[in-house]
Amino acid sequence: MRKDITQKLGFAILTLCLLITLFFLGAIIFFIAIRGIPAISWEFLTQPPRRAMTEGGVAPAIVGTFYLTLGAIAFALPLGVASAIYLNEYSPRSFVVNIIRMSINNLAGVPSVVFGLFGLALFVKFFNFGVSILSGSLTLGILILPLIISASQEALMAVPQSHREASLALGATHWQTIKNIVLPEALPGILTGVILSIGRVAGETAPILFTAAAFYMRGFPRSLMSETMALPYHIYALMTEGTRPDKQTTIAYGCALILLVLVLCVSAIAIILRQKHRSSYVQ
Amino acid sequence: MSNNTTKKFINDHSTEQAKKEAILRKPQVVSQNQSVSVKTKIRVENLNFFYGNVKALNNINLGVAENSVTAIIGPSGCGKSTFIRVLNRMNELVPHTRVEGKVFLDGHNIFDPCCDVVEIRRKVGMVFQKPNPFAKSIYENIAYGLRVNGLKDPNVIEEKVIQSLEKAALLSEVKDRLHDSALRLSGGQQQRLCIARCLAVEPSVILFDEPCASLDPISTAKIEELILDLKKQYTIVIVTHNMQQAARVSDVTGFFLMGELIEFGPTEKIFTAPSDKRTEAYITGRFG
Numbered sequence: 001m002r003k004d005i006t007q008k009l010g011f012a013i014l015t016l017c018l019l020i021t022l023f024f025l026g027a028i029i030f031f032i033a034i035r036g037i038p039a040i041s042w043e044f045l046t047q048p049p050r051r052a053m054t055e056g057g058v059a060p061a062i063v064g065t066f067y068l069t070l071g072a073i074a075f076a077l078p079l080g081v082a083s084a085i086y087l088n089e090y091s092p093r094s095f096v097v098n099i100i101r102m103s104i105n106n107l108a109g110v111p112s113v114v115f116g117l118f119g120l121a122l123f124v125k126f127f128n129f130g131v132s133i134l135s136g137s138l139t140l141g142i143l144i145l146p147l148i149i150s151a152s153q154e155a156l157m158a159v160p161q162s163h164r165e166a167s168l169a170l171g172a173t174h175w176q177t178i179k180n181i182v183l184p185e186a187l188p189g190i191l192t193g194v195i196l197s198i199g200r201v202a203g204e205t206a207p208i209l210f211t212a213a214a215f216y217m218r219g220f221p222r223s224l225m226s227e228t229m230a231l232p233y234h235i236y237a238l239m240t241e242g243t244r245p246d247k248q249t250t251i252a253y254g255c256a257l258i259l260l261v262l263v264l265c266v267s268a269i270a271i272i273l274r275q276k277h278r279s280s281y282v283q
Numbered sequence: 284m285s286n287n288t289t290k291k292f293i294n295d296h297s298t299e300q301a302k303k304e305a306i307l308r309k310p311q312v313v314s315q316n317q318s319v320s321v322k323t324k325i326r327v328e329n330l331n332f333f334y335g336n337v338k339a340l341n342n343i344n345l346g347v348a349e350n351s352v353t354a355i356i357g358p359s360g361c362g363k364s365t366f367i368r369v370l371n372r373m374n375e376l377v378p379h380t381r382v383e384g385k386v387f388l389d390g391h392n393i394f395d396p397c398c399d400v401v402e403i404r405r406k407v408g409m410v411f412q413k414p415n416p417f418a419k420s421i422y423e424n425i426a427y428g429l430r431v432n433g434l435k436d437p438n439v440i441e442e443k444v445i446q447s448l449e450k451a452a453l454l455s456e457v458k459d460r461l462h463d464s465a466l467r468l469s470g471g472q473q474q475r476l477c478i479a480r481c482l483a484v485e486p487s488v489i490l491f492d493e494p495c496a497s498l499d500p501i502s503t504a505k506i507e508e509l510i511l512d513l514k515k516q517y518t519i520v521i522v523t524h525n526m527q528q529a530a531r532v533s534d535v536t537g538f539f540l541m542g543e544l545i546e547f548g549p550t551e552k553i554f555t556a557p558s559d560k561r562t563e564a565y566i567t568g569r570f571g
């Protein structure tokens with residue numbers, strides 16, 4: 001009898017917690033949507049800002065965020081997956097490797113503004129890339145590197161050792177085994193890491209503040225070396241500066257909505273890819 | 284099995300002392316082999332194996348004749364898996380392990396630094412205790428091994444895939460769904476697929492580590508039949524917990540206990556008149 005009550009009580013508390021979480025999740029989406037939708041129009045999506053950012057669109061910011069995200073992933077994905085493969089498949093399980101692993105995990109907790117300063121010093125100044133999409137992408141890439149490495153490592157660890165052994169027992173080399181057996185099986189897990197990092201990259205403001213972001217641009221960025229507008233920074237600019245807070249706030253919510261939808265879309269694509277991959281391999 | 288082939292394995296020492304000597308002695312039995320014109324496929328000399336500081340194999344000496352089936356029996360944890368995983372250098376993958384001694388495959392020491400471990404593993408195939416097909420289609424499971432060994436012509440690959448499935452007695456069951464996921468096969472079918480996969484790369488030795496441990500009697504019977512058939516072309520070493528199975532399929536049996544090879548000889552003799560009382564106790568089920 002008492003056991004029964006405890007069980008019911010536990011279950012009720014868990015349900016309540018879930019409901020609270022769902023409430024906040026729903027509230028965010030609802031709130032942003034309600035406030036943002038009035039700003040959305042064809043012009044908003046395709047035109048650059050006009051009249052000191054109180055009118056016109058935010059197209060350069062959308063494009064800029066897209067480039068920065070793409071650049072960061074293009075940089076961090078190969079590097080991160082390669083590092084994870086090295087750590088997991090090649091390095092002996094030694095003390096040093098464990099230290100490296102721990103450092104990588106700790107790197108994930110470093111505040112993003114620190115990465116911003118680092119990017120400024122290394123990419124903007126030392127490599128002389130200037131304030132540019134390149135510098136911003138690299139900085140963001142380094143920010144998400146630990147995320148991608150640990151997700152990839154976990155995915156690699158989840159591949160059963162027996163599959164590696166089976167492949168090696170057929171006379172496959174270590175590398176053939178990794179390329180043909182281990183990586184394909186780890187791919188869904190790696191993609192999960194990518195999904196998470198896309199959300200992270202697209203929304204970060206601090207790392208691009210000194211490395212890539214322009215307050216205002218009339219047109220689209222022309223090359224890797226040009227500065228760019230970006231959605232999160234644009235939101236920040238609209239909410240902190242300018243002459244017409246009333247108009248600017250609406251635009252800011254419009255930007256937030258676009259950012260939200262963009263991240264959701266990319267995640268959806270990655271999830272679909274992952275499912276497809278899974279179904280083609282495992283049943 | 285002819286008398287000639289069995290003779291060389293006879294290790295008939297009635298006393299404990301004599302047996303110990305026999306184990307410690309380098310296997311002269313092997314040199315006798317050549318004189319009776321049965322080729323020694325694998326010769327193991329003074330083999331020790333360590334997991335960290337724990338010695339899992341202690342001074343193993345034995346010879347395996349070509350085209351014979353050798354069964355390895357013994358209680359759980361006695362080092363059977365460790366032993367056969369040394370034969371294709373699979374245990375090197377386990378961190379912090381060390382091997383001492385020599386294993387000759389066709390006369391070449393597989394631990395020789397100039398020996399190519401990839402080539403050894405191709406020559407010495409392995410079927411694992413739990414079926415472990417890749418998360419690929421049935422066809423790709425077999426084609427993979429061919430491709431990594433340099434085969435490119437898709438027609439040849441297809442031909443070999445079919446041949447291997449046929450040899451592993453699986454073709455009739457899967458011929459209409461070669462491109463389905465291998466994971467959808469039953470456990471017994473999966474294990475035969477693993478055997479087919481192994482056969483496709485044309486090894487000369489096949490190691491089986493309790494291949495029937497997770498299978499039902501019918502699948503087990505099929506695989507035993509297969510092993511007897513494969514013996515014509517391959518040298519087989521099989522670990523088994525099943526005494527009847529060892530008796531049914533093997534020509535020679537080795538009994539391991541706590542990392543030592545206690546007795547090694549013709550299966551018939553081991554099962555009817557073992558020379559060591561521990562062997563007898565084990566096969567009659569008094570411990571294990």
Ligand SMILES: Nc1ncnc2c1ncn2[C@@H]1O[C@H](COP(=O)(O)OP(=O)(O)OP(=O)(O)O)[C@@H](O)[C@H]1O
Nearest residue numbers: 334337339357358359360361362363364365366377
């Ligand atoms: N990876 C490992 N690390 C450390 N010790 C190990 C490892 N694998 C096996 N051992 C030890 O080596 C000994 C032999 O193990 P092994 O797996 O060869 O036994 P087995 O005869 O195959 O047993 P079973 O019949 O249960 O499969 C055991 O004492 C075991 O605990």
Ligand SMILES: [Mg+2]
Nearest residue numbers: 363364365492
């Ligand atoms: Mg075992």
